Amino acid sequence: MSVLALGLNHTTAPLDVRGRFAFPPEQLPPALRALCAQWPQRQPRHAPEAAILSTCNRTELYVAAGNDHAGRELVRPAIDWLAAQGGIEGGKLLAHTYVLEGREAARHAFRVASGLDSMVLGEPQILGQMKEAVRGANEAGTLGTTLHQLFQRSFSVAKEVRSSTEIGAHSISMAAATVRLASQIFEDLQQTKVLFVGAGEMIELVATHFAARQPRQMALANRTLERGERLASRFGAQAIRLADLPARLHEFDAVISCTASTLPIIGLGAVERALKARRRRPMFMVDLAVPRDIEPEVARLSDIYLYTVDDLTQVVQTAGEKRQAAVAQAEAIIDAGVQSFSHWLDQRASVPLIQALNSQADEWRAAELARARKLLARGDDVDAVMEALSRALTQKMMHGALAELRASEGETRHATAEWVSRLFLRQSTRNLAADEPGPGDKL
Known part of the structure; x- marks a missing residue:
């Protein structure tokens, strides 16, 4: 059985490229079915397995095929399919992608789950996103035994890393990093008015961190008002309609946006009008969405401090020696997990032989x-x-x-004799390899 991981992340592709390949959770099952339709048709029991992991930092395809040769045959069709989703040529996408196989694919999955491959070291949100990938593959019917084992072992390794090392203690989530950055812009966060756009997990985390700093006012804008009201009520925030956002944007000192929209929802014109109404008082804006929620041209305006998920990496600072020690401990746990998964794969590869x-x-x-x-x-x-x-x-x-x-002859005969002894004389102390039959001996 061959396992592959291919994709692009924050180290190989800029934000605007990554934004082309973002898959909202509800799009994962149909996307996986479309991907598998690109591959050569095989019997159901030999059909490739597939899962898509899509976050603001990465879009990755995990694939399991019957053997190494079959796995490599799937790489180019997968890259061409992914390139088509982003509207670029396969050759151009190759410049931003990586392809890992076997042990290295497993190691990559374990490092991702453990937060070692994240933009923010040790960030915990990735586990929920990987579980979303598993649910999507299961719904699409593309999650087989091999990928199920890969992901479940990833979760187990991640749990051990977080409980046995200080990775979590030295991590700053995107949410915490956002608040830290805001505190560098504003002298007193308690005097600020904060607007959250969206009602997903990331906005909930950011709102939790901001609420702890007791800002003067908080509001939440969402396309579905009912869902926005439920989340806003948890933080004593006001819920507003997304359609009312342009008219009320000027009221807020800080705007944090993270929606699943495929197009920007806060444009240059709306921000220019807000600044004019604010009489040029500065605005702090954070766009945590991939693709972008806020038009990138907004960053060029005076009195606007616009940051993206890529910018937040500069906010994250951890103690060097302790950080490296925690990473080394985590890598050792991951090595053990990779060894165990590889052994499982080897055993699974023997199943057809055992059946025969x-x-x-x-x-x-x-x-x-x-x-x-x-x-x-x-x-x-x-x-x-x-x-x-x-x-x-x-x-x-x-x-x-x-x-x-x-x-057999020579060294081959010696090796064969050892194997025959191990297979048929397991209870014997004799070593036939050392006492091989002579030319006249009868076998």
Whole structure:
């Protein structure tokens, strides 16, 4: 079984490129079905498995195929399909993508789950996003045994990393980083008016952090007013309609936006009008969405401090020595997880061989039983029939090993003899490799 991970992230592609390949959770199942339709048709039991992980930092495809050769055949169609989703050529996308296979694919998945590959070291939101990827693949019918094992082991490794190391203690989430950045812009956050745009998990986290600083006023704008009201009530915030946002934008000192919109919802013109109404008092804006919620041209305006998810990396600062020690501990846990998963894959690769051996043994057994029944039916001696049955089965089982031993020479013969000894003389202390039959010996 071959496991692949291919995609792009914050280290290989800029924000505007990543934004082209963002998949909202509800789009994951149809996207996966469309992806699998690009691959060569195979029998259901041999069909490739697939999952899509899409966050503000990355879009990754995880794929499992029957063997290494089959897995490599899927790479180019997958990249071409992904490129088409973003409206660019496959060759241009290759400049921003990585392709990992086998142990390295597993290591990458474990590091992502543990927060070691995140823009913010140790950030915890990625686990929820990976679980969303699993749910999407399961709904699409593309989550098989191999990817299920990969993700479940990823979650287990991540849990051990967080409980056994100080990765979590030295991490600053995007939400906390946003508040820290705001505190550098405003002398007193308690005097600020804050607007949150969206009602998803990230906005909930940011609102939680801001609420702890007790700003003067908080408001939440969402496309669905009812959902916005539910979240706003938790923080004592006012809920407003998204359609009313342009007319009320000037009221707020800080605007934090993170929606699933495919197009910007806060444009240059709206911000210019807000600044004019504010008489040029500065505004702090954070766009946590991928694709962008706020038009990038807004950053050029005077008195506007606009930051994106990529900008927030500069806010995150951790103690160097402790951070490196925690990372080293986490990497050791991940190494053990990779070893365990690789062993599981190797065992799973032996399943077809084991099934073939059992099938062959059943054929031999059935043939010899049928022959023995015929002999007994015509009145042959029972002991003689049983002797013939056991001898015939023994010869069939030994034939292949003995034939290989006779045909081999030199070092190959020595290695074959060791394997034959291990397979058939497990309870014996003799070492046939050291006492090989001579030319005149009969096997």
